[in-house]
Amino acid sequence: MARARVKPEVMSPVGGWPQLRAAVEAGADAVFFGVQPAQGQGFHARAKVGFSAEELPDIMRTLHERGVQGFVTFNVLVFDRELRDAERQLIHLAESGVDALIVQDHGVARLAHSICPDLPIHGSTQMSITSAEGAELARRFGASRVVLGRELSLRDIGRIAAQTDMELETFVHGALCVSYSGQCFSSEAWGGRSANRGQCAQACRLPYEMLVDGEQRDLGDARYLLSPGDLYALHQVPELVRLGIDCLKIEGRYKDAEFVALTTAAYRKAVDEAWAGLPLSVTPDEERDLEQAYSRGLGPHFMSGTNHQQVVRGRAPRHRGVRVGTVRGTTERGVLVELSEEVRPGDGLVFDPANWRAPEGREEGGFLYGLWQRGRQVEDVRPGETAELRFGRGAVDPARVRPGDPVWRTQDPGLSARVRPLLEAGDPVYTRPVTAHFRGHLGEVPALTLTDEGGRSVTVTLPDPLQPARNRALDEAGLREQLGKLGGTGYHLAALTADLSGPGFLPVSQLNALRREAAEQLTALRGQAPERRIIPRLEEVLGAEGRRRKAEAPQPTAHTPQPRLHVLVRTPEQLDAALAERPDSITLDYLELYGLKPSVERVREVGLKVRVASPRILKPTEQNLQKFLLSLGAEVLVRSGGLLEGLQDVPDRPALTGDFSLNAANVLTTRALLDLGLERVTPTHDLNARQVTDLAALVGPERLEAIAYQHLPVFHTEHCVFCRFLSEGTDYTNCGHPCESHRVALRDERGVAHPVMADVGCRNTIFEGRPQVAGRHLQDWLAAGLRDFRLEFVHETPGQVREVIRAHRAFLAGELSAAALEAALERQADQGTTEGSLFVPEGFDRLPALPVL
Template sequence: MPSAAQPSILPARPRVKPEVMSPVGGPRQLRAAVEAGADAVFFGVEGFHARAKVGFSNEELPEIMRGLHERGVQGFVTFNILVFDRELREAERQLMHLAQSGVDAIIVQDHGVARLAREICPDLPIHGSTQMSITSAEGAELARRFGASRVVLGRELSLRDIGRIAAATDIELETFVHGALCVSYSGQCFSSEAWGGRSANRGQCAQACRLPYDLLVDGQRRELGDARYLLSPGDLYALHQVPELVNLGVNCLKIEGRYKDAEFVALTTAAYRKAVDEAWAGLPLSVSAQEERDLEQAYSRGLAPHFLSGTNHQTVVRGRAPRHRGVRVGTVRGTTERGVLVELAEEVKPGDGLVFDPANWRTPEGREEGGFLYGLWQGGRQVETVRPGELAELRFGRGAVDPARVRPGDPVWRTHDPALGARVRPLVEASDPVHTRPVTAHFRGHVGEVPALTLTDEQGRSVTATLPDPLAPARNRALDEAGLREQLGKLGGTGHHLAALTVDLGGPGFLPVSALNALRRDAAERLTARRGQAPERRVAPRLDDVLREGTTPQPAAHDPQPRLHVLVRTPEQLDAALAQRPDSITLDYLELYGLKPSVERVRAAGIEVRVASPRILKPTEQNLQKFLLSLGAGLLVRSGGLLEGLQGAPDLPALTGDFSLNAANVLTTRALLDLGLGRVTPTHDLNARQITELASLVGPERLEVIAYGHLPVFHTEHCVFCRFLSQGTDYTNCGHPCESHRVALRDERGRAHPVMADVGCRNTVFEGRPQVAGAHLEGWLAAGLRDFRLEFVHETPGQVAEVIRLHRAALAGEVGAAELEGHLAALAEQGTTQGSLFVPQEFERLPALPVL
């Protein structure tokens, strides 16, 4: 288990008590979250969310929201995918339904959809999803431009990074504290798109990061031992960092796991509920060893604070296995004819689910031995318990475990503990409310007047209930505060508890207990109904108006010459590109020091020059903006934070927005163009036909499309170079092996995918095969597109020159599509692919969005 939090960080903004937000995939998880004390839950409703297999229906939503509000819990709906042009009308209808159903906020990835939602319902709060790749105050401010009042920060930020952001913006901040980590920055992963046509930005992640890979260093396979799952991070566990997050003024702590079961939701919610309450009260964290073990048992690939506590590339990805491991309970010491000899580190019992972990590098098929424990034996006799440190023979049901496939030294993990379910059952299966919200009560009882009880909840909402008859004088025992507190405090079953009571008694009066109970029930029912009311909101369709308000596409000039833009990543590639004289050259170098002389070389050749920005900029990296501008070159803008930082800057060069800004529809593309971009490269989530349709909506002259390039399948803070080619923890002590070695990851199909580091030490894993648009060039040209980019990764200077020559010939009509594709396939060592540009047959089901 991880140790305590890092050294204290000074508060950056007013201290607030953060919400505890829980994941909900269905009704059982919803109940578990509420009873465990969640302040808010997040879930999906039918389409347009990133966990397509779970969630609720549109019909269920109003009742779900009413129930949540009655219990004082907020409901946030995930609308966190990129939306295509053909879906905008359906998206508008769905946004209207969410607003009318009383959802407390929508969590949005798509900037254009965020702006549309604000137009449809100005009263509906918008939260910028972590898939907006927000890692700086500038990135948060960009989300605010599009209507966001809160942003979910990237999971790669440290406590110090969060503190810097909190000090620089007053927008609400939300951060993940528990659950699975993606190896890629959210919103910047295209592995599912590249290898299966399933976009992670569309809720269809295929989890290619959880697969094993071989590491190729300078063309040679590097032995990884038990770390073949080198892109599969451990899970986030930040319970010990809660006090720091409270001090930093973070508004919401978020638990990941909409695919997890109700037991996971109950345990994690209860743990973070208690931690927040203790931190807010100034008390030390009181988590017990059993509570930590329960969290590990519920679901764990290995729990740690990871990036929150700072960068250590040796620990984020252990690489031994990609699955739930739970609690380690022992080590294999041998086998018997009927079982396995295990030195136990934890108590185990019949019914436990155990797995013997061989580290799958020794079992290529990936199969693991394990099953439910039948019994324990010592000295040939069955025993009930075995103390930690002792040896025991573990036996399983017939055929469950093959002892021949279990080896001495293998760790033994308990992946299922039946006792854990029993411990959380009161939260998961509660019939009456377990977690209650405070109310204050005021009783007025004057003889001769009707008695009245006013209840007020924690948000200041009040209701008053009265009895039909005036209060009669007391004959024997008169009403007093102690008796009233006893009867009015009986709020069991209501979801409330009495926090304070004031009384106003006028004369000795009397009420029977039955009347007091009736008054209490009436007031509690009124308060519950009041809390459950949906907010009144202004909701109106606005899509057509928004489309009309945008820039009208200008018809392209008659048959202008196509332009070739080339992106290179090494000085050797630059030499080849200069000789081919494309219309522009973009420099995307690992080392910034090499940029200035290369910029001068391109400019001296009379060719337009651009430099590419990093895709991610953390708070201390925003000063890169000054350096990039000092080069006097055009900018290929890849970071939303950088785009925001450039707003209002004087004497800006030509700006082009890259694919990483995730322009998937006309609304987002126009919005980005309005921020000073001359052209935008559509997201890799669009196929070739969608790019053509987007060109008709924004004007083909406003798009720059990638005709040749390697899809950036993973973009990750985790550095493979540091992890496997050094003993260091980060750039300060790794020796910079990225500057002297070429690295690639070979998948189970035998394809090698190059890995490159950027100036921030972030790694990009590129699809090994170049993605080519040869089959679509004719259609793109007919649509008026004229700006085509060719991007190179590990190509030789000779390959660079030939790819440029072939595309110039194809755009001039000298080489047909089939011939172009054939030459490119022969040129590439692993062949080529259409990749994300492929147009599936089902694409035609939705009508195209007309140009207004």
């Protein structure tokens, strides 16, 4: 599919006014930010930063006057009790003139598009889009652009670009999440705060110990096993331009104005050079400044292809800046450091101890006071030489610094001075091109037309006709000199045409007045909010859903349908135990595809329904998995939006169930997914037990499959801990496949060990070590009409599988109380059980009422 070649936008993160000004002056084409309403929930994934709803019209006018687009993040899952508030905010955003909404929730994307068809919708990276099929699914919900997953290589991005004409946006700089965005439930599991709701607790930045076959593995200086470095793809910009990518995005709405200015300017320059066919001209000093501004270790990481030894170094989880040397010893007053970079008094330095202390304690560091060599204070030291570094009294304890420790510069006062022109500018620094046309005919009023890069034009005239010249007549050179004086306006003159007739004369003061008036009018025109058709749609949508719900509701019968148990197993040994208990269906979720077919046959032979679970992520080279899954003749548990799209036109497709990873959080999304051919949907893990009940009331309990027992999948990551820490290989071709021969778990600071499993694409899932049980909520779910319950196993033994199934069957038969069920499950669990994401917080009943269908 041919793509139109476009010059990519440079998009910058904005957490407040200083960052916004920095982005504009550094040359951003677009900025993205969140908006917080005066009351109620803010629907954006960086809850601590952003702008108020009241100031949004002024923000958009400011941006548009400078030729910058403003994209608003609406990138969280929206709950049913929030839908009315969400609609009110969507209407305000559309009225305020925002240029696009960045949306995660599929149902909300469709709602926003129906409210204002003129407002572009961009599918957030939290939609986990890694294929052309995933992009096409987003198009079904109103998106015109998608933000691709950060785990894609340039080759993957190119394949997607060749298969869809959707606008494509990709991250090029900033922090990486270890988990696929939209697929992380660690904050939900361990803190009751959802990353899909803008409340990430950054559990990936914590230290972990690795257990291999039950024994702790010594990993040297690596403790932060899930903390990736930062993305730096400046050198990949020419290839992204060649591929036709529409937007290059910088991550960092929590970063300061210096970071925004430096990164924006760097990528602005790189895009301009690539578009002009020039080689990248970034200097070592410029690259060092980017590293100094913020870095956990910069690299292209997944964009350059798979290398599991590079993404996670594991020494530290926080900003490091630039490495400036290595500790060689200590003195009474300071630290001896062999320097690799120049350092100056006032620099902020930190000594990196990695993993040699227990407990770790604080890192040593402070602001450099001075440098000494051979007993004398010196102004500078050449790289490669050793100097004594001294700090303020008590800033550094030499006893806590050891030879070999890396030394990092975390703060550089010189950097602030270099970036200050972009942050404290009076007049605009980055200007946009305008073309001018001057018409000057004797006896007619002179007219000046200014046209901006978007084709908007204004024409201004003087009150009096042009008079004959007595001395110097108007000419094109003189016009270019005076009309090009656009300093302070945000414009520069790119081209001038003149239509002159007769030797006319115009005083310089009148030419200047003409220029000023034209620039002012053009700026006012650019700042106007667009006219849009905006119609509230939620009540209409809910009414239609209510009518459909009544029409589809099962007819009353004399007998209440019996509850059904669906069991998911991950090993042949677990399958043996499950077959002996004969649940209503068995789902196979195997690492090895080769074992699936005989296991499917075994389940079918004993007369049970069988499903196979799809991967949660499908990349462009993995589409053959769809054919393989269909070839098994089993039902499919659909975990990937791209797979769901790919199955739309498949004839005689098997029965499909949508899993939690499709992130169905409300009636709009759940119904839309059901309309794509799913028989049932498992709600997202962002819902608590009461919200699952609410959703059942809105879509029908027969359309939901709730998970009653599982190990919550807290991280789902492209980064393979098996390959990184149990091999010297870079990917599956040379790692030796330790995932097939070892059991691995990551133990957190509380002592809980969390199992790690790999899927067919070598992606890892880290599971909560304690099973999450729904015992205290099952009676409410049954009363709400729910009848389909799933039990999922990870590292359970066959005996544990049997006992968990039996306990749930006994409860559903009325032979066990909820308390007895929970006690039985607690006895079977090696590390105890948890209520996890199902916990219903105090005050839930005071939330707004459910929408009425």
